[in-house]
Amino acid sequence: MSTSKVADEVSARVALPIVTAVVCMNAGFIGLGAVFDYPRVLSRPSAEVLSLFRAHEAAVVSWFSVLVFGAVLFVPIAVLVGRLHDSPHMRWAVRAGAAAGVVQAIGLLRWPLLVPSLADRAVGTGESSAATAEFELWNRVLGSALGETCGYALTAAWTVLVATALSRNGFPRWFTTLGVAAAILILTGVAAPWRVPAAQQLNFLGYVLWSVWMLALAGFVIHRSPPISRA
Numbered sequence: 001m002s003t004s005k006v007a008d009e010v011s012a013r014v015a016l017p018i019v020t021a022v023v024c025m026n027a028g029f030i031g032l033g034a035v036f037d038y039p040r041v042l043s044r045p046s047a048e049v050l051s052l053f054r055a056h057e058a059a060v061v062s063w064f065s066v067l068v069f070g071a072v073l074f075v076p077i078a079v080l081v082g083r084l085h086d087s088p089h090m091r092w093a094v095r096a097g098a099a100a101g102v103v104q105a106i107g108l109l110r111w112p113l114l115v116p117s118l119a120d121r122a123v124g125t126g127e128s129s130a131a132t133a134e135f136e137l138w139n140r141v142l143g144s145a146l147g148e149t150c151g152y153a154l155t156a157a158w159t160v161l162v163a164t165a166l167s168r169n170g171f172p173r174w175f176t177t178l179g180v181a182a183a184i185l186i187l188t189g190v191a192a193p194w195r196v197p198a199a200q201q202l203n204f205l206g207y208v209l210w211s212v213w214m215l216a217l218a219g220f221v222i223h224r225s226p227p228i229s230r231a
Contacts (some may be wrong), residue, residue, distance in 0.1 A: 014080045015075045015218040022214050024070030025207070031063035039200070042139070046132040047122060050156075054119040064111040071108060074101030078158060084221070085165045093161035101156035107147015110138050144193045152190050152203070156183035159210065162217075175216055182209035 032038035035056045041049055053060055078097025082090050115135065122131035163171075163179030185206025191199040 011222045014077075014084070014221045016078050017080065018214050018218040018221075021070045021073040021077060024073070025064050025221050026211060028063050028070060031066070032060065035059045035063070046135050046139075050115070050119040050122040050132065050135060053115055054123050057116060057119065061112045061116065062214055064108055068105050068108045068112070071101050071104040074098075074104070076187045077101075081162055081217070085169050087165050087168070089161045089165040093158050093165065095175035096161060097158035100151055100158055103146050103154065104151040105145050107142045107151060112143045114138055148192070149190050152186050155210075156187040159183040159186070159213070163213075166217075171220060175213070175220070178209060178216070182206050182213050186210060208224075 005027075028053075029038070036052065038060075041052060045054075075098045078101065078168050081097070082092070082094035115138075118131045118135045118138075122128045122135070138201045159179050163176045167173070167176040183206070185202050187205065188196075188199045189203030192203060
């Protein structure tokens with residue numbers, strides 16, 4: 001096989017999961033926003049959230065499954081992107097990215113795996129107080145603490161590390177700046193559970209910029225077909 005074909009295959013292996021993950025993430029949030037008013041629904045009383053979940057259970061579970069798939073893709077993305085540059089920054093980026101994918105997938109999985117039974121108990125069997133208390137517990141542990149706080153921090157760390165490493169591999173300065181800006185805004189989501197003003201909106205803007213940055217990364221990989229760069 002020729003060198004150019006090998007480079008093209010490597011580029012496709014890196015770019016395809018990046019684009020797929022971005023599509024899954026944005027499609028999932030748009031779909032959940034339409035059928036479940038997510039994430040604003042989480043500010044409502046738990047009994048109301050469970051009732052709304054049960055009313056649209058099939059669609060909500062489907063869209064959360066799309067988000068889970070996008071989060072899981074982040075593990076191979078971290079590994080494949082790590083091959084673009086051989087440096088301490090990128091080796092730490094692989095660890096941070098893989099961990100980000102795992103914790104976010106675990107946090108999101110509570111919706112298709114745990115919440116359906118809680119919604120049935122709260123609405124169908126009259127165990128409202130016990131079911132809502134358990135729902136709030138899982139939201140704090142798997143949602144706020146693991147999926148969001150750890151997920152935001154690890155995603156931001158991965159983005160900064162990758163942007164910094166690739167800036168030494170000839171990627172343009174605007175690409176690095178965009179990645180760092182997106183990471184900072186994503187990190188503001190850590191403050192959202194404490195009702196810090198505008199934290200949720202800034203986090204949302206961060207993920208919009210991050211999606212653009214990820215697509216730019218995929219585009220650069222395909223255009224350049226860069227080999228592993230030795231630090």
